[in-house]
Amino acid sequence: MKTIELKHPLIEHKLSILRDKKTGTKEFRELISEIAMFLCYEAMKDAELEKIEIETPITKMNIGKLNEDNYAFVPILRAGTGMLDGVISVIPNAKIGHIGMYRDEETFKPVEYFFKVPKDIENREVIILDPMLATGGSALDAIELLKNKGVKRIKFLCIISAPEGLKEVEEKHPDVQIYTASIDEKLNENRYIIPGLGDAGDRIFGTK
Ligand code: PRP
Ligand code: URA
Secondary structure (H helix, E strand, C coil): CCEEEECCCCHHHHHHHHHCCCCCCCHHHHHHHHHHHHHHHHHHHHHHCCEEEEEEECCEEEEEEEEEEHEEEEEECCCCHHHHHHHHCCCCCEEEEEEEEEEECCCCCCCEEEEEECCCCCEEEEEECCCECCCCCCHHHHHHHHCCCCCCEEEEEEECHHHHHHHHHHCCCCCEEEEEEEEHHHHHCCEEEEEEEHHHHHHHHCCC
């Protein structure tokens, strides 16, 4: 599936502040959460609704309602947790799983250290959260871990992505729809995204 890039003046505006190295932790965190909400909004475009009958103060009507029990959010630690507030504000009853992973600084390969997901994860559409998709290694591992648990419907939300990583994930998992706020230019020699925003985890948690 071809990656969906949000192209919207408001998103570009938010990214202009997010990417700026002068932006501090508080504002950075708020923007990550806000952009995540927009990504979630786009990702829910194909959601199936159940028809219910309600009564407005004026009359009865039939209307579509989302069954929130059909969804789970799975942030990739640490940086993915920065996106949780935003997505939970729009689907508050979704369950939440966590995948702990960091990218080894020398090999650039992901190292898994935690995995805990809701018991009935295989019955849910799973929306993975990670602000950065660089080489795609972390995304690939997270998708494989979830598929091994029996998950059949997966979406991946990331704020900034690199063409190299997107190509890997699109080729290996054509059934996973990726949503991103920006497809950037390329990776540098340290596999950081250019122009990117630097290290998302460090900027969210103020660890550098
Ligand atoms: C970052 C980011 C992704 C990964 C992307 O995490 O949040 O998980 O790198 O890189 P990849 O596409 O090349 O795998 P990081 O390793 O910095 O861990 P952190 O979230 O704990 O800071
Ligand atoms: N992880 C980040 O946080 N930033 C990058 O540019 C690449 C990986």
